[in-house]
Amino acid sequence: MSGLLRLDAADVTLLVAVDPVSGPLLLHWGRRLPDDADLTDALPITARATAHHSLDDAPHDAAMLPTPGRGLFGHPALAGSRDGRDRTALLAGWRIESNGLRAFDEVAGLKVTLELELADSGVLATRSHLRNLGAGTFALDWLASSCLTLPAGCDELLVFSGRWGGEWPTGREALGSGTWLRENRRGRTSHDSFPALILGEPGFGPERGPVWGFHLGWSGNHRLIVEPTDDGRRRVQLGELLHPGEVRLGAGESLTTAWAYASFSEDGIDALTRVHHHHVRRHVLRWPGGAMTPRPVTLNTWEANYFEQDEPRLRRQAEAAARLGVERFVVDDGWFKGRNDDRAALGDWVADPVKFPHGLAPLARHVETLGMQFGLWVEPEMVNPDSDLFRAHPDWALHIEGRPPITARSQLVLDVACPEVADHLFAALHAVLDSAPIGYLKWDMNRDLVVTGETPSHREQTLAFWVLVDRLREAHPAVEIEACASGGRRADWGVLTRTHRIWTSDVTDALERQRIQRGFSLFFPPEVMGAHASTSPNHQTGRRHTVAFRCITALFGHFGLELDPLALSDEDAADIGSWIGVHRRLRPLLHGGRPFRHPPHDGRHVHGVISDDRRHAVIAVVQESAAACRQPAPLLINDLDPTLIYRLSMPGAQRPAFHRPAAVHEAMLRGELRAGGAVLSAIGLTLPELAPETALLIELTAE
Numbered sequence: 247m248s249g250l251l252r253l254d255a256a257d258v259t260l261l262v263a264v265d266p267v268s269g270p271l272l273l274h275w276g277r278r279l280p281d282d283a284d285l286t287d288a289l290p291i292t293a294r295a296t297a298h299h300s301l302d303d304a305p306h307d308a309a310m311l312p313t314p315g316r317g318l319f320g321h322p323a324l325a326g327s328r329d330g331r332d333r334t335a336l337l338a339g340w341r342i343e344s345n346g347l348r349a350f351d352e353v354a355g356l357k358v359t360l361e362l363e364l365a366d367s368g369v370l371a372t373r374s375h376l377r378n379l380g381a382g383t384f385a386l387d388w389l390a391s392s393c394l395t396l397p398a399g400c401d402e403l404l405v406f407s408g409r410w411g412g413e414w415p416t417g418r419e420a421l422g423s424g425t426w427l428r429e430n431r432r433g434r435t436s437h438d439s440f441p442a443l444i445l446g447e448p449g450f451g452p453e454r455g456p457v458w459g460f461h462l463g464w465s466g467n468h469r470l471i472v473e474p475t476d477d478g479r480r481r482v483q484l485g486e487l488l489h490p491g492e493v494r495l496g497a498g499e500s501l502t503t504a505w506a507y508a509s510f511s512e513d514g515i516d517a518l519t520r521v522h523h524h525h526v527r528r529h530v531l532r533w534p535g536g537a538m539t540p541r542p543v544t545l546n547t548w549e550a551n552y553f554e555q556d557e558p559r560l561r562r563q564a565e566a567a568a569r570l571g572v573e574r575f576v577v578d579d580g581w582f583k584g585r586n587d588d589r590a591a592l593g594d595w596v597a598d599p600v601k602f603p604h605g606l607a608p609l610a611r612h613v614e615t616l617g618m619q620f621g622l623w624v625e626p627e628m629v630n631p632d633s634d635l636f637r638a639h640p641d642w643a644l645h646i647e648g649r650p651p652i653t654a655r656s657q658l659v660l661d662v663a664c665p666e667v668a669d670h671l672f673a674a675l676h677a678v679l680d681s682a683p684i685g686y687l688k689w690d691m692n693r694d695l696v697v698t699g700e701t702p703s704h705r706e707q708t709l710a711f712w713v714l715v716d717r718l719r720e721a722h723p724a725v726e727i728e729a730c731a732s733g734g735r736r737a738d739w740g741v742l743t744r745t746h747r748i749w750t751s752d753v754t755d756a757l758e759r760q761r762i763q764r765g766f767s768l769f770f771p772p773e774v775m776g777a778h779a780s781t782s783p784n785h786q787t788g789r790r791h792t793v794a795f796r797c798i799t800a801l802f803g804h805f806g807l808e809l810d811p812l813a814l815s816d817e818d819a820a821d822i823g824s825w826i827g828v829h830r831r832l833r834p835l836l837h838g839g840r841p842f843r844h845p846p847h848d849g850r851h852v853h854g855v856i857s858d859d860r861r862h863a864v865i866a867v868v869q870e871s872a873a874a875c876r877q878p879a880p881l882l883i884n885d886l887d888p889t890l891i892y893r894l895s896m897p898g899a900q901r902p903a904f905h906r907p908a909a910v911h912e913a914m915l916r917g918e919l920r921a922g923g924a925v926l927s928a929i930g931l932t933l934p935e936l937a938p939e940t941a942l943l944i945e946l947t948a949e
């Protein structure tokens with residue numbers, strides 16, 4: 247007997263026909279169907295004629311767990327073997343159960359469950375569960391977390407690439423007749439292959455859909471597959487990449503994959519982004535105390551001090567930071583015993599006795615008395631060969647017997663999946679957190695996994711990292727954690743279920759950040775996007791930017807500073823202080839409103855956030871490169887309420903970065919410009935000529 251599984255939420259419907267023999271078929275994943283739609287014929291009308299010279303009973307192109315046993319010639323959703331046998335899985339006896347769908351392969355001795363959860367955000371979460379019911383070991387090669395077939399015509403992909411300091415560049419790729427494949431084997435989420443895709447018909451855009459989004463919530467190796475089906479649709483699979491022999495399930499053993507997420511919007515990428523933000527806010531983030539508190543303005547000391555941590559100077563820096571309005575003071579790398587450069591001491595998590603003769607507590611308490619929270623950098627999964635930990639336990643570093651260790655940034659990776667090592671790391675971190683009032687950890691991870699030996703596998707290492715974070719959070723529920731990995735190399739919804747912020751990139755150059763943050767924002771809301779204004783010239787690129795451009799760029803994320811507050815001129819300190827004030831005033835809007843973007847025009851990128859009641863908005867007009875037109879086109883602001891009158895102002899220290907301002911700009915600078923929502927959306931606001939690499943921030947408040 248076939249059954250229909252229908253799930254509805256927000257603007258979407260998932261419709262799956264479950265036939266006991268042919269398995270679950272995805273009948274519909276997209277636009278919401280009317281609640282009273284008669285779906286009785288949904289399955290019969292999808293029955294296909296047998297193609298010429300094809301199998302009599304070939305698997306359907308929309309099968310949600312296609313396996314080779316029925317004659318699948320594409321990429322199966324489940325692949326593995328038992329001593330060279332049982333490769334041709336054929337799942338049968340499909341049934342709808344409370345958490346999804348399950349089936350058996352009696353011959354191969356396998357049981358599969360496909361979990362499906364459609365959240366109120368409209369995001370579909372799926373994961374698979376495999377149990378070995380047979381005798382002997384089943385070696386698993388691949389088990390998709392999700393396998394969804396999209397309608398014909400979805401022939402364009404938005405994909406992510408990247409590198410250190412250049413995370414989240416997006417590109418468009420046309421799908422052809424072959425399989426599109428992206429794999430990550432770096433043992434962490436990676437800079438170069440953020441596990442996400444957006445698909446649609448060629449030409450989809452910020453406001454042009456329909457579009458389908460996909461993301462794998464996994465901090466390890468992954469594989470993304472898009473292949474054409476026989477009928478010209480696109481089957482999308484996401485899952486963990488498993489090395490040969492990495493998962494060997496003994497009799498009775500099972501494996502549950504990472505969650506994959508799928509989203510849909512009729513109206514283009516902007517609306518899809520809002521679905522993602524909504525989902526992360528409601529279902530991914532787990533804040534101490536159950537709800538997000540205002541994101542504290544942060545000063546992180548990396549670019550201020552690098553490894554030169556010095557307690558008296560840190561105290562003075564903290565005092566200067568507090569005067570600027572900073573709320574969280576984070577001491578980066580270099581604080582622990584013997585850590586004077588990146589070649590030694592990782593693993594020895596006690597305060598350096600020379601730099602901090604009385605431990606961290608006096609500095610942390612000083613920071614607290616200044617009204618700020620104290621935070622600390624750690625990199626728990628790593629060890630330098632030149633460290634007490636390595637000298638005592640060389641075998642704790644991942645290695646293969648008889649082969650030379652492979653270092654990166656002079657460091658090796660600890661075998662976190664080994665209970666003894668995990669216990670040691672937990673105790674060390676626990677002791678650090680107990681030694682001083684520390685409210686925040688910047689948890690770094692600065693190298694790819696090359697060697698894991700036979701055990702643990704990359705997968706076990708990834709899971710062990712998650713478990714270690716979970717364990718620490720349980721012991722210290724009030725402590726917030728930032729996920730950092732040489733910048734944004736470990737950013738995914740899996741790590742974000744146990745952390746509170748992502749260090750988006752080690753590049754703090756405002757121009758680079760504009761692009762980086764655009765890509766990041768497609769899947770993450772601004773409150774988790776670590777965004778710091780740094781010094782000029784910028785340390786990574788040497789570019790010079792105004793304080794306003796640097797601060798307007800950082801303002802839309804979790805705002806902070808990456809500079810030495812003692813080195814600021816009086817004028818820059820006053821300007822930065824004013825921007826911190828703006829951020830603190832606007833953060834409920836910035837971190838809770840609806841983000842929007844305009845398509846780029848003439849070197850200009852416009853993005854903003856508007857409150858749900860449309861009474862308050864803030865817009866950044868960013869001139870990234872020199873304009874070609876002699877005059878900027880008027881700024882049309884569509885999302886406003888046409889019945890309201892808005893006051894327009896330019897908050898913060900915005901000395902005009904433009905020549906010959908018009909009267910409207912003078913009025914806006916004074917906060918005295920008024921215009922109706924209808925006028926602003928139909929006729930638009932005249933913009934001044936902006937120099938390249940400058941920005942304007944405009945605030946609109948309904949009267």
Ligand code: GLA
Binds near residue numbers: 578588623730
């Ligand atoms: C990584 C991080 C930086 C900084 C350094 C410290 O590169 O991404 O922000 O913390 O490590 O060594």
